[in-house]
Amino acid sequence: MSNKFYGNNQIGVVNSFFELADTDFHGNTNALCWYRSLNGDFGEIVSKFKLSENIMEISSDDMLALRLSEAGDTAREIILNDLKCLTAFGASPVLNLLKCYERDEELDFFPTDVYSFHVDRSPIATDTFLCTYYGAASEIIPNDQVEQKVLIPEVREKLKALHDGGETDFEDFLNDFFFDLHYHLKPGAVPVNLETGHLWRLAVDHPEQKVLPCVHRAPVEKQGEYRLLLIC
Template identity: 45%
Template structure:
């Protein structure tokens, strides 16, 4: 399923022009994603190359990046990422910067996939948003809320989950779905057109938390296979 560029007419996404606008604009009146569109300078591919081969998820820190033997273009890319980390930290967040070769898959796939390759909503027990930016590699993908259905609401899937649960469809079953995060994952409808979050853009997206005034922003990590370029991803 090929993701499409950021649409101009999707009311749930609002473009902003600065970091200040990104962090201060309310997620309200149906808007569940803010995008600070940017054309970044620097050679992020060189940074990935200098980091070397790896597998899984490689956390990156400032000291590690600053000693990489890169060109001026690579140094410019590093500055961009460190500036984003600083901005988010100064805003009181705890961002992570990772070089991602491959995410882990579900060890025991069941009726509902729960790894990050599945369209899902982030959740929190208190008010919180997710910030993310892909600098290199395949970009994160979003899904319109009206083009998705919770997997636990699909009758066939719910019946399979009930078999796994071994009980009846009651409040305790709902708790079971929540404990295993099954209720956070969504299936695209046949006409769905996933949205590419693009490279270099810094996003703030709505999570699912008690009292949230907007639906959560549905998203996923892009499908990757061994040999694909590693991703540089900032997330908080």
């Protein structure tokens, strides 16, 4: 198999869900990709739903209730199988149709929404799985191409000005409000677009993790286009 992700030592490429779930992260590799070219009309599935809010969770029953063309039915079977595999693995996958995520506009110098490059954190051993079936896809970035925002002197000083406490509990403040999860791109950094159709597993920051967590972000959505995203 030949694809753009081979040769990138951040990304391990696998050929099945079993490999995706069973392969260990190691070294600089903190993202695994089940690289696949999907058939089916995922846009038809998107067209069957109307959003009253920015994000809508779609259940398996919702999917099964749709009247679809043959191409739409092929897309549906792919999604349902992904949900089934992840659930059997012990994950809790969610299928979302979304217009956009909520923006964090409280601090103009330090947004903490998912459009900012960030890592996921968990108190237990887990990973983030995601697949964009339709619409703009997420991005990741190698860890050596980013800098933790809270380590940037001018940003750190602004955060200290917000902190109502002493120096001893400043790090707790950064942790409690998730500031330490966000990253700034270094000059010349080149994010990797995860593209549609591939199922990804990204390393999460947790006590048993042996590699650095994967830095990623949600994409800015295309005007007038929804995203169909599986995530857990």
